[in-house]
Amino acid sequence: MTKTLNGGTSVVANDDVTCGICLEDSKDPLSLPCGHSFCAGCLDEWRSRYGVEEEMRRKCPICRARIPPSKEMVTTLQTYQTRKQMLEDKNETSSERYHNACYLLAQAEEKVGADWDGVTVLEDNNDTPPVVMPDYIYNALYAGDIKLVLRWINLDRTEDRVNARSRETDHDLSALQLAAMGIQPALVTLLLQLGADIDYRNSEGYTAIGLVLHNPIASLEDINKVVRLLLSWGASFFSEGECSKRQCADVARNCNNPDIADLLESELGGRRCEIVNLSPRPELSGKTCVADEYLPGSNQYRVTLETQSKESLILDPENLRRRHRTPQDCGYYIEFRNGRAIRHDFDSNEDCQAFVSALERGEARPVATEEAEARAEQAAAELLAELGLDDSPVESSSSFKGKKSKKKGRKMMKKKK
Numbered sequence: 001m002t003k004t005l006n007g008g009t010s011v012v013a014n015d016d017v018t019c020g021i022c023l024e025d026s027k028d029p030l031s032l033p034c035g036h037s038f039c040a041g042c043l044d045e046w047r048s049r050y051g052v053e054e055e056m057r058r059k060c061p062i063c064r065a066r067i068p069p070s071k072e073m074v075t076t077l078q079t080y081q082t083r084k085q086m087l088e089d090k091n092e093t094s095s096e097r098y099h100n101a102c103y104l105l106a107q108a109e110e111k112v113g114a115d116w117d118g119v120t121v122l123e124d125n126n127d128t129p130p131v132v133m134p135d136y137i138y139n140a141l142y143a144g145d146i147k148l149v150l151r152w153i154n155l156d157r158t159e160d161r162v163n164a165r166s167r168e169t170d171h172d173l174s175a176l177q178l179a180a181m182g183i184q185p186a187l188v189t190l191l192l193q194l195g196a197d198i199d200y201r202n203s204e205g206y207t208a209i210g211l212v213l214h215n216p217i218a219s220l221e222d223i224n225k226v227v228r229l230l231l232s233w234g235a236s237f238f239s240e241g242e243c244s245k246r247q248c249a250d251v252a253r254n255c256n257n258p259d260i261a262d263l264l265e266s267e268l269g270g271r272r273c274e275i276v277n278l279s280p281r282p283e284l285s286g287k288t289c290v291a292d293e294y295l296p297g298s299n300q301y302r303v304t305l306e307t308q309s310k311e312s313l314i315l316d317p318e319n320l321r322r323r324h325r326t327p328q329d330c331g332y333y334i335e336f337r338n339g340r341a342i343r344h345d346f347d348s349n350e351d352c353q354a355f356v357s358a359l360e361r362g363e364a365r366p367v368a369t370e371e372a373e374a375r376a377e378q379a380a381a382e383l384l385a386e387l388g389l390d391d392s393p394v395e396s397s398s399s400f401k402g403k404k405s406k407k408k409g410r411k412m413m414k415k416k417k
Helices: 040-048 071-089 096-112 135-143 146-155 175-181 185-193 208-213 220-232 245-254 258-265 349-360 370-387
Strands: 002-004 010-012 029-031 037-039 272-275 288-295 300-305 312-315 320-322 332-337 340-345
Touching (some): 037 040, 135 146, 175 208, 185 220, 220 258, 258 288
Antiparallel strands (some): 002 010, 029 037
16 A cells, blocks of 8 residues: 655555564554555654654664654644744744743754654545544533434544544544543543544644643542543553653652552553462452552552442552453443443443444343342442442443533643643
């Protein structure tokens, strides 16, 4: 498959190539103009592992030929150029906003490199341009209007509306990022179940988890809910910038949020994991749990089983293996029906996967008995009380949802120096 770079240069993305970095079959393979091929992820890691002053990161790891800047890097550069020019046009050159724009622009220019030809851009492997969301969906995502958002997504399933983005002037935010910034856990989960890209980076290099941690408006309680949710779905960190693990942990600690900082700094904190090699409890092998708390004194994790019992255990790292949620293996399921977000919990992953498959096939749901419904409601009440979410509008077997933000609109947080 041939890709065309802006400016006419072509690269070739081939499904049957070996990555020149990891030496395995390439994932999302991308060939540079010099002809050497790499996994898209490996190439991104190569480019970001060195400091800005390290010129080697801009060159092919094999032959040292120039690597064109990515579309994301160029978009970021152009965004800051536009912002700086707008402030100059308004004669605001002495303002803090202007100095911040100049600082961010200088960083973007360093990343792109002084020898960039100003034209050639290394595109990603996605031939289809992103869907640009209308303004009313932008606001609906931030406000958590699930009905309106799902209706818009379902109006045209030929488009990838789950991964729709805002206009470039609105920072290229994804649907997931807007829902996360608005502290809308139920909507975030629904989007992830539909295949939203949890690690998408906007024009400023932020992922959803980075944007939530830098949110100056939300309470720590609300931030923690969404951060934990994103971690359990496998949110990644990058080796540098505002979305590096170190930077995110520092932001949490500086905001007097030590529990989240400890989670972020640990290997498995907040992650969904599979229990392995637990000889005292062999019946738990293969069961999944969430590492709710890292205990630095003993290097252990307090985990909660993904069963109806929600049993809590303290386990060693060697008894845990990451098993991030996916749309097919999500561990629980949030369904939006009759104007309500309904959470379903299961006693096994097999039960959850069967439920999801039945929904995808359009099959009728199992009929619940009154006794089963009563048990589900009791479990929901207990979980809500435990999480401090008694006023949550998400219903059924157990549920959660952040308080709807009363502050809507497009207020973006400033990037910290």
